[in-house]
Amino acid sequence: AARSDDGIRVYLDGALILDNWRDQEAVPARVELYVEAGEHLIQVEYYENGGDAAVSLGWELQGLYPAWKGEYFDNTALSGQPVLVRNDNEISFNWGTNAPDPRLPSNNFGVRWSRSLLLPEGAYRFLARADDGVRVWVGDRLIIDEWHEARADTYEGYIWLDSQPHKVRIEYYDGGGNANVNVWWEQVTRFSGWRGEYYANRNLDGPPHFVRNDDEIDFNWGTGSVGYGLPADSFAVRWTRTTRLQTGTYYFAVQADDGVRLYIDDRLVIDEWHDASGALYDVLVNIKEGQHKLVLEYYDRGAHALVQMAWRLMGTATPTATITPTATVTATATVTQTATATATTAVPPTATFTHTPTATATPTATATATPTATATATATATVTEAPSEEPTLAATEPSSPEPDDSDE
Template identity: 30%
Template structure:
């Protein structure tokens, strides 16, 4: 073996005969040639040419065999000597050695040889094919699993006994196709050419378009045939094998013919539904590896082929696929129509497709007494109400997500209508259809009910009764400008201003001539905003504090009729018992960016909503309010070392919804509750708090903000907050968040009281 590498040009002569010619300016290439040399003295001449920049040359020679054999360095072996032999070799009884060493990417490969006679392949010193016997032409294959990235030593040995001699040897990545091209339309004889074809698209399909031209020089543009082969890892399951060809095509899986369309015809489609099981009697890591072979021939004009293998579950995403049976009992092997990638897609089951009159969906099934199954997966971006409409002659059944939704097995001239609720996400519709005699017709559609849905729930209380109950349930408000006289105040030992005694009125100005806006309880903490001195009288202070509201203020928030449809405040009647189907990236970038501890926590809110069946928009709005946009002490974490005065293991805990953060002890009570719930991270607090809200309110019928605050079914009990404006304060944030979304379904439930 003579090897030379030069920058730029180099030429090697043996006894004045050129054996390597890389002239001129070919760059740094590893040039090799094997030559049989007789014993004795020989002259090696190296000629070198330098063009520009770096200059280098290296040369080596190595004895590789004592016997005379044909040697070639090539990554793909494609030799067909016919009834002769290589130059300088006899037509029979000779040997050849091929160095196919090459750099391979990490992955799985297969080796395929086609030889007459014997062949042996070694990869990195390990024999993977060893058929050192006479044969008139046979394919041998071996798997190379878990190949590491880098250079690999690959050697193919060949011997010829008598008659015809040829050898093909290729190393092919999984999913790529090895093609043998025959200069006839019957796949007979020896291939004229071979090549490796890379797969196309995400489904790794086989695709060749010869466009009226020959594949290689001297190869016919018509009346030729090709045999393709690949190895694929395919999980056990159902698949759609789809071919598109001009002219004939056949497909084999693990040697079994599964699709046969071996006839002349313009570019057309043929598909089959196939169940593929793991192979048996092979090593465990080879059980899901399958050999796919495709045979193809071109008659005249266009030569074009496409073959795809798609999991059945993926074959009807956003489009209909049909299984047509030549009987009315869904028996036998179906004919496949439509589906992803079909030349004749079924986008809608409407009159243009499904009104077959006295015919049928395909000429391959009868016009009477046939059946069909149609499937489609579709995605709803938001939860909402949808209307199903079915027209069928003779009959049909509709299943949504596996549940029988419309049973129209008996023809109804008026059709069938059904209103259903669908959550956001992907859904599957399946239609079983049967035709007996006469006209055949199948039409179906799903229509989203647009616009908000307004519901109303009636309760056995009058508004005045509810108001009286609520006034005795300790309501609080921060409404109005609030003033108290200086003798209503005292400063405690910690320097906090508080109310001194009971029965103090709160007025909307600094004097008894101003209106009373409420009363304030003894020891209530207040913040002094401004002092107003009045000559000859006690001073007054403007304060910020929670006070006991007047009935007129409570009635405003309790009475649903004070909030009109379309207003922001009306969102307090929004049902919160469904996931909103939010996008993580959108929520993080548009809502939670810059929101303290809550930043980039969209995935936790979405996890909570999906896990506990609660609206994520509400959860986010609730958390933003309770944590002051993610920056409150409870949000940033509080170290708890005692519970109810008893020492516990110190832990930092979080509370994102203000749960149990009572007005009298917001930090202590809220953090101790969080400790008991083990909310030791912001994520745990988001998800765990959502469980509390869902369990304590949403899932017990209090699935609107109004119901959570006022509990109209049982007024005065199990109410989330004391603030009479709590529900309205929440909806402003919720409405703002919804304004960032483009497609959603709103369902409102407004209370209706007696009288």
């Protein structure tokens, strides 16, 4: 434990274990880590910038559980006093149909593991595989809650951690049959789809609540919660990705309950940052071939939570349809036919999104011929693409039906 006014850095055997190299009041800082018995080199660096000057450093042995403190109970509710308490180096057990210890039953037992965990600042994913129930807390956040019978199912939870120690608690029970449990974690650094940053406020303020990879933006949470300790209302998300696009005019559409903003290469192209009940917004954007950065920001105030996004490259096909009507002989030779049908593809999609980023739209035109003479007439329908103007950003209100859910 260290306290300093102003900056301090602490090294143990040449490794930096505490880094508060900044102007600050004399606030305490703690680090917990496992150290082998023996001689160790401790190095402290300190600076004073102005005002009061203070520095202190101390340490203490934390107890008999350098890894996980495992408390084993003879019931599934983890009630009463544990039958066994021991240090477990890791949570990776496959007891099968046996008991973890002769003092415990082979079925209907529970375990609580706890420890302090110090990790580099960043986004983390915790994973648990259990037969049967498992719960994971990081700090005061319940990020995995699967307290039910299962057959070695795998669950995941997400959280953003700062560089301070965090208490982690794992609870597990076996209801019968095979008993196994594994818990591990990993830092989230690669995003194959969207980098989703989830915030416990509507303004995207402060560090994110958690960060994860989202393959697509297609969520209808209703009145429920996203999970991982995020509130069901008054939250926000920022999705970011870089993707390669062809040259052409692209149609972008977003449906949201409530507010949404879309940026393309840091240019704001959809700005609807207000409460709404599943409204659909769209825009046409001319894009040159290459890598392009897409950012979608979204917030939910309350009640239903919905956000979907899709885009497509506008097509350039001009198909023709040829119709040969059936001949009919009458006294009056009158021919009535629909000669030319024109269709434009700049039509907003319905609320059902198809996530095909580089798909080319192929419009279909239908021509109808109704002759009443002895003749063989041929009608030709021509489909013309909507004019592509130099970069025009024009959002249009959809003609599709309003969604069923709404915020009241």
